[in-house]
Amino acid sequence: MFRFSEIVNTTSPLPDEELLEAVAEVMTSQAPDGDSHIPAGYTYLGQFLDHDLTRDVTKNLTFGTVGVTPEQLEQGRSPALDLDSLYGAGPAINPEFYETDRIRLRVGSTKASNFNDKDNRDLRGFDLPRLGSLASEPTDARKAHIPDQRNDENLAVAQTHLAFIRFHNRVCERLSAAGTPSAQLFERARESVTLHYQWLLVHDYLPRIVDPAIVHDVFRRGRVLFERQAQGFPTMPLEFSVGAFRLGHSMIRDVYDWNAFFSPEGDIGDFGTLFNLFIFSGTSGNLSPTPDPDNPLDGEFERLPSNWIADWTRLFDFVEAGVPELAPETAVNFARPLDIRLTDPLKNLPLGSFGARNPAGPQIPRDDKRRNLAFRNLLRGRMVSLATGQELVAAINAALVGVGRSGEQITPLSRTEILGTEFGTLSPAQQDFLATHTPLWFYVLREASLNLINGQPGTGRLGAVGGRIVAEVFHRAIEGSRISLLANPGFSPRLGAVQGVFRMADLLQVAYDASAGELRPLSPAAPRPSLQSLPSGDQQVVVRNLRLTTPLLVGSDVSALQRALNRAGAQLVVDGSFGALTEAAVRQWQGRSDLVVDGVVGLRTRFSLGLQRLLRLQSPRQRGDDVTALQGALERETQVRLQDADGRFDGVFGPRTELAVRTLQGASGLLVDGIAGPLTLRALELVG
Numbered sequence: 001m002f003r004f005s006e007i008v009n010t011t012s013p014l015p016d017e018e019l020l021e022a023v024a025e026v027m028t029s030q031a032p033d034g035d036s037h038i039p040a041g042y043t044y045l046g047q048f049l050d051h052d053l054t055r056d057v058t059k060n061l062t063f064g065t066v067g068v069t070p071e072q073l074e075q076g077r078s079p080a081l082d083l084d085s086l087y088g089a090g091p092a093i094n095p096e097f098y099e100t101d102r103i104r105l106r107v108g109s110t111k112a113s114n115f116n117d118k119d120n121r122d123l124r125g126f127d128l129p130r131l132g133s134l135a136s137e138p139t140d141a142r143k144a145h146i147p148d149q150r151n152d153e154n155l156a157v158a159q160t161h162l163a164f165i166r167f168h169n170r171v172c173e174r175l176s177a178a179g180t181p182s183a184q185l186f187e188r189a190r191e192s193v194t195l196h197y198q199w200l201l202v203h204d205y206l207p208r209i210v211d212p213a214i215v216h217d218v219f220r221r222g223r224v225l226f227e228r229q230a231q232g233f234p235t236m237p238l239e240f241s242v243g244a245f246r247l248g249h250s251m252i253r254d255v256y257d258w259n260a261f262f263s264p265e266g267d268i269g270d271f272g273t274l275f276n277l278f279i280f281s282g283t284s285g286n287l288s289p290t291p292d293p294d295n296p297l298d299g300e301f302e303r304l305p306s307n308w309i310a311d312w313t314r315l316f317d318f319v320e321a322g323v324p325e326l327a328p329e330t331a332v333n334f335a336r337p338l339d340i341r342l343t344d345p346l347k348n349l350p351l352g353s354f355g356a357r358n359p360a361g362p363q364i365p366r367d368d369k370r371r372n373l374a375f376r377n378l379l380r381g382r383m384v385s386l387a388t389g390q391e392l393v394a395a396i397n398a399a400l401v402g403v404g405r406s407g408e409q410i411t412p413l414s415r416t417e418i419l420g421t422e423f424g425t426l427s428p429a430q431q432d433f434l435a436t437h438t439p440l441w442f443y444v445l446r447e448a449s450l451n452l453i454n455g456q457p458g459t460g461r462l463g464a465v466g467g468r469i470v471a472e473v474f475h476r477a478i479e480g481s482r483i484s485l486l487a488n489p490g491f492s493p494r495l496g497a498v499q500g501v502f503r504m505a506d507l508l509q510v511a512y513d514a515s516a517g518e519l520r521p522l523s524p525a526a527p528r529p530s531l532q533s534l535p536s537g538d539q540q541v542v543v544r545n546l547r548l549t550t551p552l553l554v555g556s557d558v559s560a561l562q563r564a565l566n567r568a569g570a571q572l573v574v575d576g577s578f579g580a581l582t583e584a585a586v587r588q589w590q591g592r593s594d595l596v597v598d599g600v601v602g603l604r605t606r607f608s609l610g611l612q613r614l615l616r617l618q619s620p621r622q623r624g625d626d627v628t629a630l631q632g633a634l635e636r637e638t639q640v641r642l643q644d645a646d647g648r649f650d651g652v653f654g655p656r657t658e659l660a661v662r663t664l665q666g667a668s669g670l671l672v673d674g675i676a677g678p679l680t681l682r683a684l685e686l687v688g
């Protein structure tokens with residue numbers, strides 16, 4: 001199993017709770033947002049990768065208990081940068097996260113939010129997959145169907161997770177098109193995704209938050225402090241998970257210029273607040289504007305409303321990445337500067353963000369200190385007796401001496417530097433304690449705020465203590481991954497616009513089709529994303545013709561075909577891959593059914609196999625995803641309104657749907673019979 005560890009076994013006295021509460025109060029009091037030089041999307045890339053590395057899942061431990069050892073803690077993630085939070089244990093063990101082809105990851109659909117023509121329809125591939133009707137409890141219906149619910153803790157991290165799902169799926173498509181056999185597709189895609197991810201963490205993410213000289217030192221000269229010559233699987237040091245890497249909490253903003261709707265200049269206004277990013281998530285909120293986000297049964301939407309889809313061009317800097325056409329319509333959001341302040345809303349976390357939703361039982365009231373993120377971090381440090389900043393300085397210096405680098409000793413922060421100007425409200429004894437036994441997380445943040453580039457405000461990055469812990473743990477976590485950049489020194493990224501460079505902006509351009517407007521689908525100037533160009537989810541209704549090709553076609557539609565052929569007497573292995581045996585079975589079926597025997601599964605063959613039904617008004621009414629898709633396409637093409645008052649298509653073929661079919665048929669010169677058959681579906685571009 002995965003383990004926590006510690007770099008330094010502390011001998012320092014523990015801070016008392018009262019002091020930690022007072023420090024947390026200052027840290028979360030009215031921090032003005034301010035701007036760092038780091039585009040705000042990197043905050044949530046940081047949260048995403050943190051969830052790839054570490055997760056304390058210890059049970060039966062009362063919050064506040066002291067004297068907890070690393071051995072008593074349960075680590076729920078492999079402390080390697082291997083994307084287990086994305087892939088789970090892989091398709092063989094966790095097929096629920098995958099399409100039926102067991103190669104691509106599932107995506108979800110947003111729900112039409114009906115404000116203007118940009119958001120008035122469901123968009124596949126723009127929300128995480130959600131449990132919906134698969135949930136065993138109604139409280140779980142909105143839960144994301146992904147390996148780690150923390151990746152749906154706020155909308156920004158949820159959309160980041162979605163970007164990685166899409167990235168994987170697009171890499172699968174590219175490899176398939178380049179001839180990779182379907183049996184190898186998943187593993188080859190995972191390898192490419194993981195190597196590109198690790199490359200971008202080392203070259204794009206780390207140097208933005210850690211002093212680049214330290215990153216360079218660790219990746220060129222190796223580790224000195226943490227598991228220096230360790231073999232085997234890495235552990236997760238508490239100095240990282242409870243200390244240094246919680247640095248990201250200081251980067252979180254109070255408000256974001258989120259997209260064309262939620263922006264100071266947007267259609268709806270300046271509501272891209274952190275609070276709303278919680279509300280429009282499944283873990284901390286209800287994907288709906290509700291009076292009580294802490295009650296998982298409240299609210300109307302069960303999927304993300306379409307008008308909340310992220311505009312990536314406002315979260316990452318595409319101009320810096322060499323794509324001026326993707327300059328934001330307003331401006332790039334920047335993360336808060338790395339310092340000891342946390343934005344105000346983090347004083348009152350939603351209960352779901354720390355697993356404390358309890359609709360049937362007692363609630364933790366607002367303003368309770370257990371809702372304060374700074375207090376939780378500091379108290380967590382006390383619980384596990386985390387070494388202090390000063391002890392880490394000593395440990396780093398000893399480690400440097402140990403490797404013959406005594407000339408590179410680091411200097412601890414001074415009392416004045418640690419206390420700054422903010423802690424006048426503490427008693428002299430408390431100030432003394434804080435200055436001499438500084439909680440590691442606090443120390444690392446203060447160090448960053450002083451580590452400015454050329455004295456310019458907002459440029460602080462992790463320094464001698466924080467930077468070394470973070471860079472060394474990343475190094476070990478890459479080394480310890482089954483797929484590892486360090487084991488592939490010749491690897492050079494190939495998926496970006498420029499060979500050998502791969503930034504988050506490149507990853508997003510692979511994951512989303514910028515020319516179809518997918519990076520900012522709500523922007524007035526962007527083309528309306530075409531439903532067909534989106535990656536298919538399990539609710540796939542846009543269909544393509546299936547045939548034997550090189551490389552082989554793979555997908556859930558092929559699996560459905562194989563199952564239908566088996567029902568008709570064939571004996572195919574349902575592997576989702578259209579090979580020679582599948583083609584032979586198709587030909588045999590076509591021969592028996594008086595169809596043209598060409599081995600190609602077009603509309604007629606599909607209808608004959610029951611893979612597609614005629615949609616018509618009948619009793620009992622037809623219902624299903626195919627009807628929902630038909631309704632969405634009809635409303636778009638005919639202006640006949642089919643959504644209900646909540647902006648939903650009900651997926652039931654009733655008289656109004658028939659009217660819309662007739663309207664479309666009349667306008668397209670088709671026989672007006674109200675039945676959505678092959679020609680009508682083709683007119684709506686719902687078939688390939």
Ligand code: HEM
Nearest residue numbers: 043046047050054055056241245246248249353354376380
């Ligand atoms: C809105 C954004 C975020 C919220 C609401 C949030 C909230 C939380 C909460 C409630 C915890 C558990 C606290 C405890 O009881 O000990 C936690 C843990 C943690 N957070 Fe965040 N966080 C956010 C973003 C980030 C970011 C951006 C980073 C880093 C870049 C980060 C790094 C961590 C780490 C390393 C842990 C410890 C995980 C473990 O080992 O279990 N968080 N966060």
